[in-house]
Amino acid sequence: MKTPLIEFRDVTKRFNNQTVLDQVNLEIYEGEVTTLIGKSGTGKSVLLKHIIGLLTPDEGTILFHGEPLQNMIGSQRDRYFSQISYMFQNNALFDSMTVFDNIALPLRQTTQLHHKAIEEKVRARLEQTELTEVAEKYPSELSGGMQKRVALSRALVTDPQIVLFDEPTTGQDVIRRNAILSMIAEYQRKFGFTAILISHDVPDVFFISNRILAIHEAKIIFQGTPAEFEQFEHPFMDEFVKSIEGLQEHLTGIQSKRQFRIRNQMGLSRKDPQERYIVALFSLIDFDQLCEHLGHTRGQEVLTAMGTYINKHFGAVGGFSTRQSKSQYATFLPFSNLAEAERILEEFAIDLQKEGLRSIQAEARIPQEICFEFAILAGLAQGKAGNAEIDFIFKEAEARQRKIAQVHCEARRP
Amino acid sequence: MDKEAFFASRVNSLGRATLRWVNEMGAMTVFFLKALLMVFHPKQLPMIIQHVYTIGARSATIVMLVGLFTGMVLGLQLFHTLVKFGSTGVLGSAVALSLIRELGPVLTAIMITARAGSSMAAEIGIQRISEQIDALYTMRVDPLRYLISPRIAASIISFPLLTALFDIIGILGGYISGVMLLGLNYGTYFYRVQSSVEMEDIIGGFVKSIVFAVIVSTVCCFQGYFTHMRRDSYGAKAVGLSTTSAVVMSCVLILVSDYVVTSLIL
Numbered sequence: 213m214k215t216p217l218i219e220f221r222d223v224t225k226r227f228n229n230q231t232v233l234d235q236v237n238l239e240i241y242e243g244e245v246t247t248l249i250g251k252s253g254t255g256k257s258v259l260l261k262h263i264i265g266l267l268t269p270d271e272g273t274i275l276f277h278g279e280p281l282q283n284m285i286g287s288q289r290d291r292y293f294s295q296i297s298y299m300f301q302n303n304a305l306f307d308s309m310t311v312f313d314n315i316a317l318p319l320r321q322t323t324q325l326h327h328k329a330i331e332e333k334v335r336a337r338l339e340q341t342e343l344t345e346v347a348e349k350y351p352s353e354l355s356g357g358m359q360k361r362v363a364l365s366r367a368l369v370t371d372p373q374i375v376l377f378d379e380p381t382t383g384q385d386v387i388r389r390n391a392i393l394s395m396i397a398e399y400q401r402k403f404g405f406t407a408i409l410i411s412h413d414v415p416d417v418f419f420i421s422n423r424i425l426a427i428h429e430a431k432i433i434f435q436g437t438p439a440e441f442e443q444f445e446h447p448f449m450d451e452f453v454k455s456i457e458g459l460q461e462h463l464t465g466i467q468s469k470r471q472f473r474i475r476n477q478m479g480l481s482r483k484d485p486q487e488r489y490i491v492a493l494f495s496l497i498d499f500d501q502l503c504e505h506l507g508h509t510r511g512q513e514v515l516t517a518m519g520t521y522i523n524k525h526f527g528a529v530g531g532f533s534t535r536q537s538k539s540q541y542a543t544f545l546p547f548s549n550l551a552e553a554e555r556i557l558e559e560f561a562i563d564l565q566k567e568g569l570r571s572i573q574a575e576a577r578i579p580q581e582i583c584f585e586f587a588i589l590a591g592l593a594q595g596k597a598g599n600a601e602i603d604f605i606f607k608e609a610e611a612r613q614r615k616i617a618q619v620h621c622e623a624r625r626p
Numbered sequence: 627m628d629k630e631a632f633f634a635s636r637v638n639s640l641g642r643a644t645l646r647w648v649n650e651m652g653a654m655t656v657f658f659l660k661a662l663l664m665v666f667h668p669k670q671l672p673m674i675i676q677h678v679y680t681i682g683a684r685s686a687t688i689v690m691l692v693g694l695f696t697g698m699v700l701g702l703q704l705f706h707t708l709v710k711f712g713s714t715g716v717l718g719s720a721v722a723l724s725l726i727r728e729l730g731p732v733l734t735a736i737m738i739t740a741r742a743g744s745s746m747a748a749e750i751g752i753q754r755i756s757e758q759i760d761a762l763y764t765m766r767v768d769p770l771r772y773l774i775s776p777r778i779a780a781s782i783i784s785f786p787l788l789t790a791l792f793d794i795i796g797i798l799g800g801y802i803s804g805v806m807l808l809g810l811n812y813g814t815y816f817y818r819v820q821s822s823v824e825m826e827d828i829i830g831g832f833v834k835s836i837v838f839a840v841i842v843s844t845v846c847c848f849q850g851y852f853t854h855m856r857r858d859s860y861g862a863k864a865v866g867l868s869t870t871s872a873v874v875m876s877c878v879l880i881l882v883s884d885y886v887v888t889s890l891i892l
Binding site: 264265266290293294296297298300302304305306307308317318320321322370 | 763
């Protein structure tokens with residue numbers, strides 16, 4: 213059995229007479245993205261501060277690679293803490309230092325790097341987080357979103373093994389929020405660190421998470437994969453997750469996976485078991501390269517614009533859509549048969565190639581002079597109302613995907 | 627019985643306050659010693675220079691201004707007193723010795739407390755409540771080394787220099803009022819200054835200024851650093867109260883330690 217990287221065993225923490233963590237047991241595995249969700253004030257930040265050593269448990273043990281932290285000697289503890297980086301909920305930026313100095317601080321103070329090497333490293337991080345233009349400004353001169361990105365850059369500048377993100381997307385709009393999540397996922401993949409996130413961005417955060425931990429009334433009530441979490445039945449789901457998902461739908465028109473499934477099941481339950489329904493699956497290929505080329509924010513803008521475009525088109529024939537994975541949208545067409553769906557998709561493909569791609573690029577505010585070739589794939593699959601195995605239908609639709617539209621940069625050049 | 631209970635409760639609260647005070651003094655001593663040991667860390671020099679500028683160079687103007695008027699007032703008062711005894715000739719000695727032995731170190735320390743000490747306490751206090759100190763800890767940067775140690779070192783460097791500046795400007799102030807305004811012979815004034823001031827007086831003044839530097843920097847940094855531990859208030863209000871406590875405590879300790887050091891020197 214895999215040994216957890218970090219493990220909590222019966223950890224209890226009290227402040228005065230209030231129990232914030234009550235015999236918490238959890239496991240965090242190496243190289244994974246673990247997301248901690250829960251209502252505000254339920255001890256998520258307190259839990260994270262135990263991992264970084266800012267707080268110590270009143271009872272219980274925290275283990276690192278199976279070794280209790282309290283048994284570690286000075287140098288072992290130093291080695292453990294030197295692997296961790298922490299991004300604070302309120303950023304904790306040094307307000308009397310410029311953005312550049314804030315990011316350079318951990319390198320200047322904890323490494324022997326030459327100042328030129330430090331400058332290069334910081335400039336690279338500034339570029340990756342689209343902060344180059346504000347390098348000489350002070351944190352108070354930046355928007356909340358920019359301050360978050362500065363804090364993110366500072367957390368990643370030392371190339372840590374474990375990064376703790378305390379609500380990294382708070383105060384961001386939908387696009388920036390997804391851009392930050394996408395950036396975290398990309399860095400996690402690139403550098404292979406273990407990420408532990410606190411986030412309220414349900415369900416978007418599930419796309420980048422390997423494991424979900426849910427905290428409720430000072431206890432961990434769920435540990436498992438995002439797919440397992442979708443099936444989890446607990447009053448917490450009604451109180452917390454559904455309320456957030458409802459807000460998401462209201463804001464974007466795109467439904468969460470959970471709502472999609474519920475609506476899908478409700479629609480199917482009203483049908484004859486032999487009646488057919490159609491699922492369309494759309495993929496934006498080379499999404500990671502797109503993000504790398506245009507930046508995470510523009511990448512997310514393209515994706516959101518694509519979702520909105522699909523939803524608008526298929527909504528007219530009674531369809532509803534969800535974001536299926538990081539770069540995929542699924543659309544459920546309850547009132548169409550396969551022939552009709554194929555005809556609709558054909559019309560959609562023509563429209564997308566003719567007008568849609570341009571409109572998506574305009575929506576994503578991609579300047580005319582920048583061009584990146586990307587393509588959209590689509591596939592249809594048919595299911596029976598009596599058979600509720602929708603994941604199988606998704607796989608079938610994915611297998612049948614074909615290119616329906618593509619941006620050609622050559623065509624634009626004079 | 628009620629009277630006894632009242633008396634017991636008074637003694638009780640006095641005992642608690644005394645214990646708290648002793649505890650705080652002990653904690654401050656440990657705090658100072660830990661920070662002092664970190665002065666010799668290789669990355670400290672640029673930060674020490676930066677704080678010498680903030681605490682020392684930027685306090686120079688106000689210290690010179692106070693020194694000038696203190697010297698002028700001393701010259702004026704002592705001249706009118708010495709006239710009664712027909713010994714205006716010793717004005718230079720009186721002004722110089724008062725300034726070098728007592729007024730220079732004490733007033734300089736109080737002025738720096740007001741100017742730089744309060745800002746130290748407030749700045750560190752804000753860094754504490756906005757989690758900047760926690761951020762340093764998570765970056766493996768020891769906050770004592772990064773924030774406290776350079777300030778203490780810079781204070782130990784700046785206080786004697788500013789005291790010397792205060793003394794010189796004060797003696798010139800005495801010259802302005804005694805010689806230029808009241809007509810005393812300038813040669814007599816400077817001869818008396820030169821003949822009466824001994825090396826022990828100057829060293830004594832510098833010893834005092836170093837003691838005051840340790841007190842002011844430690845008290846101000848300590849109050850700011852532990853702003854979050856205050857029980858009487860939170861947040862911005864706690865920073866305000868920490869700053870006030872830092873200034874008041876520093877001034878009181880300057881005067882108390884002045885007496886102790888003087889009694890040891892004499």
